[in-house]
Amino acid sequence: MPETLTFDGDALHLLDQRALPVDVRYEVCRTPEETARAIKSLVVRGAPAIGVAAAYGVALAARRAMESGAAIDLALTDAHRILAASRPTAVNLFWALDQMRRVQRSLPGASSETLFDALAAEARKLQSDDVASCRSMGEFGASLFPAGARVLTHCNAGALATAGYGTALGVIRSAHRQGKIDRVFADETRPVLQGARLTAWELVNDQIPTTLITDSMAGFLMSRGEINCVVVGADRIVANGDVINKIGTYSLAVLAREHRIPFYVAAPRSTFDLATPTGKDVTIEERDPMEVLEFGGIRVAPVGVDVRNPAFDVTPFALVTAIICETGVAQAPIAEALIRLVALPFDPALDPAVR
């Protein structure tokens, strides 16, 4: 599978996820501005992938300052401001920027060259740690799956949403390796169709049996006993365990409970926002109405109609069976469980693919 993002020491190459599955092409970002624009316009999406891309965006600011002789402190401050404003909901973005700022502060008065080397190294570490986290999540999550899993997923929480392997799709990949997957149902995930375009593409590439459905079909298939577990990713998980994820996740969680189907959320700890008490406290991004009014440049709705386009929704933890992260599985009482998993050490070198 093509890499979600690569850094060649001078530029960040982002697999353009808007063009998939029809075209496999890369967008080249040489500045933090270009990186922020790529995040905003969904060239790269998925909370962990956004975090890693933003980290490289900061490294690119140092790289450009190194070349132009611009003041490095100012360049990095600008980069943080621009990247932080790219998308409001996924907390991994802010977490990754924090990691970069920590590195910067550890080198007061350093030259642009020194800072670039340190920041690029940190971004690379965030990237490889993210893959290791996904593999660890995969192991923890797969152990929860039933044999003969007929698993529903929503949006894309795959290799494309991360530095590789995926969160929800990482769990599915690990379960598939263990022979536990009978079939995956992929919600198409309107309006941007990440499920149809990205998740189906990843799973077909991996030769995992996959059925594409529209978002409105999940409830019916559950009622007919065709789905026996659900796993999704997350854009933010707050202190009380509420999950902020792609619009439609909440409805699936309600439907899963109605049918007594386990509902799992897989997300690295960089997605945790334990400083925010509940899901109600999170800003939900409203995106461009044209995403709903048009499809592939074709107008589908009449002129004069209003549109709502919230990109995410809030799933109360009461509807979640378990949250899976790289250090384990969190269940009720969830606030304590999340704190415990954050405190546990995680050694990326203990990647289960290597062990």
Next chain:
Amino acid sequence: MPETLTFDGDALHLLDQRALPVDVRYEVCRTPEETARAIKSLVVRGAPAIGVAAAYGVALAARRAMESGAAIDLALTDAHRILAASRPTAVNLFWALDQMRRVQRSLPGASSETLFDALAAEARKLQSDDVASCRSMGEFGASLFPAGARVLTHCNAGALATAGYGTALGVIRSAHRQGKIDRVFADETRPVLQGARLTAWELVNDQIPTTLITDSMAGFLMSRGEINCVVVGADRIVANGDVINKIGTYSLAVLAREHRIPFYVAAPRSTFDLATPTGKDVTIEERDPMEVLEFGGIRVAPVGVDVRNPAFDVTPFALVTAIICETGVAQAPIAEALIRLVALPFDPALDPAVR
């Protein structure tokens, strides 16, 4: 608003609902075969409209036999067979064909001319009765709505799905005339987008404030208190009150109950199928996978992915607040209530628009 269907004595003119809202054009059907093809390919859709179109399809068989001198009995038998095979789920189709057969049997040995006149008159009556039914449903339904209704609807149960005025949209139109509508939320209704293309178009034409959303957003808006009632149409209502309607209806009913929001179903008695005990006994049409794989001729999903495309789902009556038909409102105990409403007389001349 353009007419959904008109008969000029020689041909049936169907507003091509596949082209809306971009183009307003008519498909001309001169034979039962052309009519069946138009039903199958969604030129005309919506349970009551399908019924009326099929009735005209039978009249067209008599018309053509009258011109060609073909054997009228054989021509009508063929027409019934072809039209009955066009779509399996909406029961109004079979009900309308039964009405036509009743007329035919009342005129044994009649000439093609006599039969055509009688069948065309019957089809015209089914058409005008359907509009009167919708207006009556509108009155009954509107009385149930709260003031300041923020009502969600799914698919298109409007003038376009009927001979005019609409079932669910008829209730919304009547409630709007009574000043009760604050806003309508229209689910876009993938895969065929009847909500975006047809419902939004009808409501914008009527200057009713309308917000288009994707199917996955309804739950989130309910959780934020932005929706306070739901009304949908039906393709079939069986003896125990189970409602067969557009895929996605069941999920909305589960979500409505979760948020204690009333969930209404509006459908004429021609939609009732009291000979079928439960929703589980109804054949659910699976349509062409391309409806899910493509949009507007643009491929959205990778080659190699499987697809499910059930056109309808089953909502147990336990999730339905009330069923509204032209003779009143049915609530639990539902089996008895449906029988009572079927037995009540309905005089189309008492159209509430006329009273």
